[in-house]
Amino acid sequence: MRTLLRLEDLYTKLLCFTERSDAIDHHSALGVLFEVLEVANRSDLKSDLLQELERQKRQLAAFHNNPEISETALDAVLDEIESASNGVFNMSGKFGQNLRENEWLMSIKQRTGIPGGTCKFDLPSYHHWLNQDAALRRHYLMSSLTPLLPIRDGLAIILKLLRESGKMHHYIAKNGAFQQMQCGRVAQMLRVSLDKALPCVPEISANKYMLNIRFIAADYVAKSALYNADVKFNLTFCSL
Template sequence: MDKIIFEHPLNEKMRTWLRIEFLLKQLNLHSHFDQNNALLFFHSLSELLEIIERNDVKSELIKEIETQKNKLLSWANIDGVDQVLLNNLISQFDEYLVKFNSVMRLGQALKDDRFITAIRQRLMIPGGCCSFDLPSFYLWLEQLQEKRDKQVQNWLQHLTVLDEALSCCMQMIRQMGEFKPFVYNSNFFQETSGEFNLIRIRVSLDKNVYPQVSGHMSRYSIRFIPLEASENTITEALEFELACC
């Protein structure tokens, strides 16, 4: 039976990381574009740089890497632990720390790029990237695909450490949460628990419902809403799975 996983952040840090993760996936997905879909890439890039500018992403990720590394070190003497995998992960985290410490500000080279800046400024205006608004962009789109792809990859290299480190941290965080079965009834589910960053809700696709979550790290509530606008309540018990990470 096909299932869908909904994720909901329980603090501002996780909210920011999920948005960055989403935008990085969009960037990688649309990194090879033509004249017809180029703006998909630049919209994602502009939004990502906006988030980085407004949040202290670098220091928060460094803290998370150090926390995850300390957890791994505490497992070193536990029987049955895969020492090779453990040491590889610790070395990987050490490499991320070195790379982060060698970067003054994340994405600074992209923020300083005059070509990208010109596009970002016009993206705020509906239809602002027309050929008469951005003739340089219009000309650039007519360059050879190979030349444009090379420049795009050069831009993305400035985000590599962010992409790799965040992916690794998010994978570790998600693996910390084990899915457990629950039953939703009476149109309300509430849970009081320890401090978590993220909850993951898994439900069968054939139920055709989505969760509406409210709350914070220690207490949250879930209400399932039918996708069809004609329905606003669920009258029967609904089985779902929940993981707290």
């Protein structure tokens, strides 16, 4: 689940940088593209996504002919899952193999691990590319990214279903601390939301017995400390 969330964040940044026109944005897009390769390479992502998409399809298909379920909405979700599943299944080779076989890209990737390693005197061909027309750079980025988009579509539908699976509950953390017994409850994701005006952020720790949430004062200079006030927040247990 953490891998999917990291990839979701990276894909969002990657597409955002790619759609822009400045050379510095396209430089950032390549940097994020290399991060996508690294994160996705740590697991059998394609197989895991296909298994989870198939499981979700079976579970949702069981709701057909249920009078409390909209058949139109259900069919739309099932079609979305089927489309995402087909896209992932039809991916050829290992994830990102087309990029790993590109010597030019891999030479840039190697230099990005060195502070300041992509300067023009280190990578003159890269400097030449960055000075090409924005449309040409964008076309190159999209052609490199397109084979990776089925994974983005697959994880997007899974995370959407997961986020919509839970019921929101309202709580108050007394003096910035909240504790709750799990009582056998299982979740793949916990969602915590609070008023953005509150100068604190949640830190969560949990096991099968207990959930602990500590709200830490949002002080960007001093050492972190517990936010010493009551905090109203919303908590959602999400489970596929």
